[in-house]
Amino acid sequence: MSASVELKNASVTFGNFYAAKNINVKINGGEFFSFLGPSGCGKTTLLRAISGFQDLSEGEVLIDGVDMSRIGPNKRPTSLIFQNLALFPLMSVADNISFSLEVRGVDKKKRRSRANELIELMALDGQGEKMVHQLSGGQKQRVAIARALAIEPKVLLLDEPLSALDLKLRQRMRTELRAIQKRVNITFIYITHDQSEALTMSDRIAVMNEGEIEQIGLCADVYNKPLTPFVATFVGENNSIDGKLTEVSSNEATISTENGSFKSCLNNSDGKYSIGDEVFLFIRPEALELAKNGNFDNVIDINIDTFEFEGNIKNYFAKLGSNKKIKFSIPNSVDTSDIHSGSNIQIGFNKLNSVILKKGQLAVDT
């Protein structure tokens, strides 16, 4: 069983500080939905509002269309996996997992069998009698998930549950979480500041910044068609070049920069752009290719600075004009024997692989 979750004009204030501001989002039943945003942008606050620990100062939370404002956290069909997991240190793993059954008065035998079921599901065999402090980080993680799943909630809320794990385990848990979600088929609302985590697991994501949602959409849309400069730079890497619009049509525009004029796409323009506007041009590193290898809408002259071999791709950092930097990635299979540090070359990109956006806040490099 899964349930939809809807936030309508939801805001949370601490004093005169908006931790979440005017949030509108509808999450469908059975969906794997992620909130993605930098640290301190209000993700946890939002999740606490959905689970009932945080009162909204404005707006409402609807779960399966029912207003939750008068329903306490213990009565909501949600389970929250806390950022610090919040396992009960004085109970065994099995008791932790069956806690939600215990408080509902389920008898001991049923509790045991359900706990064993979940222990098996989470590949925790043989850990049932251990205390929490005797588990490894990944095991704790899975105990927390098992505990949250024990009463079969309609919505599972996960607050950066993987942030404390090492990279390998994190990657394995990503696939595992996704698989668990498909198996139990309940709504997952996942919070993370790690864009690759959000992109790999989710059906849809919402990108947040400073308490507000910047964009909601399918992973590919958010990545390929960012609506704000923040989204463009926070989700994946992006080169940004600033300039002025010199030509505008319904979904195309020309930007003039210190380094020449480029043709590019406009997303969601709706006549918001006009000639003379200050804008950014965003081009992904992987959208840039060596100009000699094809026909491109735009071509840029650059001066190679440094080089980084990453295995499947090669990253080049180059100087653009006097003070700008640009990064581009080339598949390992492409011959780059003639490119060296200091060589002047041309790279190109197609207008469909780039986007022009009104000037705004960029994500700070992390």
Place this chain on the structure above:
Amino acid sequence: MSNRLINYSLIFYIITFFVFLFGPLIIMSITAFNSADFPRISPWDCLSFRWFNEGMVDYVGQHQAGLLTDQKLKEGFYNSIFIGFFVVLLTVPIGLAAALVLTQINPKLRELFYSLSIMPVLFPGVIIGISTVVLWNRLSGLSDEGILSEVGRNGIFLTILAQTCFISTYCFLIFVARLQRFDRSQEEAALDLGATQTQVFFKILLPYLAPAIGSSAVIAFLASFENYNTTVFSILSDRTLTTVIASKVRLGITPAISALAFAIIVITVLAVIIYEFYKRRVDRLKKIEEQTLLASQSSDSRVQKIEIPKINFIKPLSFFIIIAIILSILFTQVLKNNLYGDACIANVEEEKKRKIEEQRKLEEEKFKLSEEDLQSGNKGGNSAFGDIFNSDLFEY
């Protein structure tokens, strides 16, 4: 060089510290075994256990009670335990409740509530005692008969109330300290999993607070047991151990008190030792259990059987044996020199009686002498002012 100096001074410091801490207790314990009628080490009369049992009859014919025959001490002891028990029953819940309120209350009121809650420990205990008596004296005066007048004049009841007043603050402080380290997200996790507030309290919070409940109960009992300055007023005509001891000190202390102190020290030390052994045993069992569990349930190749070391009884045991040997050597020496037993005591007492007798005789003689003086015509007053300025008048 300087390192050595530091080491020596550290050892010196530790020894001084322990002497300072335990010296008086050890001296007091030893005096319990001296047969003398005053707690002292020197002069040493005889080794004797009479201050633990029957005490003695002094040469005036008055019975000086020993530990087991002292009815007042016994009564005070039982009263102290009774009071302590009820004080624990009252203070632990009160302290816990107050600490919980502190975590729930509006942050603006928190400071005020905290200050109010710790006020009783800042008041002098004397004032708490007196004010309790004054209040209940008034209340009991409201009616001539019935519970109120009974209870208001009952020293034990008043003492329980008066002690509860400030001891609950101790408990409060212990609970506050523990609660400050409580991870609130555990409470939220339990709520999120469907627990009611009551269930959160009994299943999450109370188990977490269990150690604090234990330690606050112990501290409350000890604080009640040893309290004097509040109790001395609120106890009215009843008595507790501390008030009995205090009145004894005023009327003349006997080694029975030392015997009591020794008994308390021995009980405490034994309790500590037993607790230590118990804890080690539990730890060890837990470890064994974990190991077998791991070995039986996991196929992980890293699980290997680790030999769990047996508890080493030899060291503590040898320590006790050495003490026992020293004691028995001392005891045989004592026996050899006839320093133990009724005969010895009789000897010493005989000696003492003789000395006193001598003293008395001497005085009598002096008195006689002056008597003779008077009879021989010197009728006191060979001058205008009688013998007032005669320095001989005050000489014996």
